[in-house]
Amino acid sequence: MNGENELVVGVIGGLGPEATLDFFGKVLIHSRAKTDQDHIHLVIENNPKTPDRNAAVAGTGMSPGPALARMAMALDRAGVDFIVMACNTAHAFEKDIRAATRKPFISLIDEVADEVRRTYPEARRVGLLAAQGCLDSRIYETAFSRHDIQSLQPEKSSQERFMRLLYRIKAGERGPDIRAGMRQLGEELVAGGADILIAGCTEVPLVLTSGENSKPLVDSTDVLARRCVSYARRLESLPVRLDS
Amino acid sequence: MNGENELVVGVIGGLGPEATLDFFGKVLIHSRAKTDQDHIHLVIENNPKTPDRNAAVAGTGMSPGPALARMAMALDRAGVDFIVMACNTAHAFEKDIRAATRKPFISLIDEVADEVRRTYPEARRVGLLAAQGCLDSRIYETAFSRHDIQSLQPEKSSQERFMRLLYRIKAGERGPDIRAGMRQLGEELVAGGADILIAGCTEVPLVLTSGENSKPLVDSTDVLARRCVSYARRLESLPVRLDS
Structure with missing residues (x-):
């Protein structure tokens, strides 16, 4: 090189x-x-x-x-x-x-949307494990819609759980309850119809890796x-x- | 803060x-x-x-x-x-x-010498796990001598082993033979009279931590x-x- x-x-x-x-x-x-x-x-x-x-x-x-x-x-x-x-x-x-x-x-958002389209051409719905500000600003929703992919979000109470986990991860916690909680949020998105999960927050892959959920996880990092x-x-x- | x-x-x-x-x-x-x-x-x-x-x-x-x-x-x-x-x-x-x-x-060199003096006031001889260029340029020897601490180096053939391990670590190797080889080099310095070992190369702590040798290891990183x-x-x- x-x-x-x-x-x-x-x-x-x-x-x-x-x-x-x-x-x-x-x-x-x-x-x-x-x-x-x-x-x-x-x-x-x-x-x-x-x-x-x-x-x-x-x-x-x-x-x-x-x-x-x-x-x-x-x-x-x-x-x-x-x-x-x-x-x-x-x-x-x-x-x-x-x-x-x-x-x-x-x-990063465009690269992830592009990666999902390339790697999972059949994907129709992605489940977003992402922070509230990421969801509210609709940056992933906009990027995925260009590829005709629909974005799914957790229910309101689940998203509140996500945010509590997020700030615990930022505080250095990596315990089994945090890992299980994040995996559970992923499964709820799968139950809601997600073909693919997006670790759409760079703290997510610190506690969750692909293979732990019943659908693939794309790690934005x-x-x-x-x-x-x-x-x-x-x-x-x-x-x-x-x-x- | x-x-x-x-x-x-x-x-x-x-x-x-x-x-x-x-x-x-x-x-x-x-x-x-x-x-x-x-x-x-x-x-x-x-x-x-x-x-x-x-x-x-x-x-x-x-x-x-x-x-x-x-x-x-x-x-x-x-x-x-x-x-x-x-x-x-x-x-x-x-x-x-x-x-x-x-x-x-x-x-970094001055900070390590200062740290050894503060933490191990009785130390008289440090053993250097360091690259050839670090030894040849005598940067640690000079810094430790200001604190009346003598620097010990591995024998020539041992130092050649160190250098081979170093470039294997840089190539991404972390296997048990590398770890055992580095620990062995530390023990040879202890046998030569070192009171304290210095991980005087930032690749050393990637394969050796304090507690593995019979004398304490100071990690420069x-x-x-x-x-x-x-x-x-x-x-x-x-x-x-x-x-x-």
């Missing part, structure tokens, strides 16, 4: 940090490198001080937009070639990132990590945005 | 990437955070394309100095407050980093991670360099 021709990946992270660590680890796994120099070059902006994304979408907290824009600008100044973000919900503020830099921003390696090595061209 | 007052840590990484991932994970553990916002802000420059440090010290390869300097400058431009490097051997090129930026550079959290939160002042 010729490092000279490879692209440098900028990562907006810290949302939360454990999810960024998980993303970094998955990039290394997908790189299948035999020497240091075979790995891809990443710059990771891990700013956990970014305001809570769910509170912002709900209108009860400050927007994370300015903090996300500052991370994008810092990555731009550091010399990255394209930017990704290891968080689903924060994509509700994607326009703040795109406004802050001319470097290409690769949407893993999809983004794999695509980053392909884009950095120019095995695939960066996606062109239709609306830009 | 008030994020406004905290310092942003810049990390020179990718030397190798698995060691940088290990460092990042240890920072998160030492942060003991209960929310995303409790974590510290890091910017990680993970450039694995940096030329091999051991070949450079041996005079058989290009200097990594310019690549390390470029990482330091990228971190500077990204807005970090101080810089650390998650690699021991590359500290042989520390002057290239210091020349590239006015941001404080915190030496863990020391740096812990100190970074303290410095970022201003629980300790950044060390002042005597020669600057």
Whole structure:
């Protein structure tokens, strides 16, 4: 592999940090490198001080937009070639990132929708294990609808359980009740008609992996990590945005 | 914790990437955070394309100095407050980093020597599990001598075994023979008179942890991670360099 021709990946992270660590680890796994120099070059902006994304979408907290824009600008100044973000919900503020830099921003949401279409061409309904702000901003619903895929959400009380689990995971909990609770939420979506489950929040794969539910789980962190390696090595061209 | 007052840590990484991932994970553990916002802000420059440090010290390869300097400058431009490097051997090129930026550079080597003096005041001889370039450049020997601690190295053939293990770890190997081989090298240093073992290469703690040898092992990655959290939160002042 010729490092000279490879692209440098900028990562907006810290949302939360454990999810960024998980993303970094998955990039290394997908790189299948035999020497240091075979790995891809990443710059990771891990700013956990970014305001809570769910509170912002709900209108009860400050927007994370300015903090996300500052991370994008810092990555731009550091010399990255394209930017990704290891968080689903924060994509509700994607326009703040795109406004802050001319470097290409690769949407995790679009990559996941594309991955589902490629890997599961028969899928008609996906079940979203995602944070409230991610659901309320309809970012996955919009992306999947372009592929004629319907998005299913948990019932209101189940989604409240999801949010409690999410903040316990962010606090470092990984106990069996958390794992069982997340798996149960997945099964409820399957019972509601989901053909595929989406780990549409980067904290989900910290406690749930594919094979634990009765339908496949697509790990958004893993999809983004794999695509980053392909884009950095120019095995695939960066996606062109239709609306830009 | 008030994020406004905290310092942003810049990390020179990718030397190798698995060691940088290990460092990042240890920072998160030492942060003991209960929310995303409790974590510290890091910017990680993970450039694995940096030329091999051991070949450079041996005079058989290009200097990594310019690549390390470029990482330091990228971190500077990204807005970090101080810089650390998650690699021991590359500290042989520390002057290239210091020349590239006015941001404080915190030496992993000095932090480890200081940690040994604080934690093991009776230690007289440390055994170095470190790469050839780290030994040949005498960076640990110099730092420990300031604390009147003698540095012990493996015999020549043992050091050659160390180097073979090192490159297998960089290639992703973590098998029991690698772990046993590293533990054995530690025991040989203990037999030679070491009171304390130093995991003086960031690949060592990927296969060897304290408690496996008959003397304590000081993990340089863990020391740096812990100190970074303290410095970022201003629980300790950044060390002042005597020669600057």
